[in-house]
Amino acid sequence: MPFILRHLILILTLLLVFHRPCLPEEKEEDYYRNYEELVKVVKLIQEKYIEEVGLSELLTGAYRGMLEGLDPYSQFIDPEELEELRVETEGKFGGLGIEVVVRDGIFTVITPIIDSPAFRAGVMVGDKIVKIEGKTTDNMSLREAIQRLRGKPGTPANITVIHHGETEPIDITIVRDIISVKSIRGTRILDSEKGIGYVALTNFQDDTAQEMDNTINN
Numbered sequence: 001m002p003f004i005l006r007h008l009i010l011i012l013t014l015l016l017v018f019h020r021p022c023l024p025e026e027k028e029e030d031y032y033r034n035y036e037e038l039v040k041v042v043k044l045i046q047e048k049y050i051e052e053v054g055l056s057e058l059l060t061g062a063y064r065g066m067l068e069g070l071d072p073y074s075q076f077i078d079p080e081e082l083e084e085l086r087v088e089t090e091g092k093f094g095g096l097g098i099e100v101v102v103r104d105g106i107f108t109v110i111t112p113i114i115d116s117p118a119f120r121a122g123v124m125v126g127d128k129i130v131k132i133e134g135k136t137t138d139n140m141s142l143r144e145a146i147q148r149l150r151g152k153p154g155t156p157a158n159i160t161v162i163h164h165g166e167t168e169p170i171d172i173t174i175v176r177d178i179i180s181v182k183s184i185r186g187t188r189i190l191d192s193e194k195g196i197g198y199v200a201l202t203n204f205q206d207d208t209a210q211e212m213d214n215t216i217n218n
Contacts, residue, residue: 134158
């Protein structure tokens, strides 16, 4: 039996044993019967599916499905996603300095960070990004778009955008730089006599606590 399948069976064994108290009526042999069924499904997909599917891709999908089925919060994170999470929590990365969302199926700029490379290059709020490095963004995932936009500081990135209210796309070349994302975007004093204020905390990063302390103390 291939090593990866043996590895999967070991993982599933541990998961099922861990949850055994929840299934007291299930017999010991049923666990192994389920393993055999999983192996059969994997083999059938690889043999019958219209396209070739790698074993690691199938197992990753199985991991995601198992965790997503538990509750809305549990999820499987692969090595690439873990690296993205690490970069986001550090709050510093090589990129353009824009925040993007998918709006009506199109990548749309929420805001360019003030004094970022994108801001200086003329990217504006509401811009629709229709191409990245000459490749259309149709059917491109947000994760793939972010990976294409980020990169080593000093390297160029080419995007094609349509400014809000216009119809003709324009090409913009932006030189990547170190982008520092702030956790706190706005503050306001609500009642100076009672010492009540408002702090807009938009995300959590390594230095969020220190940034919050500095904001309150100042």
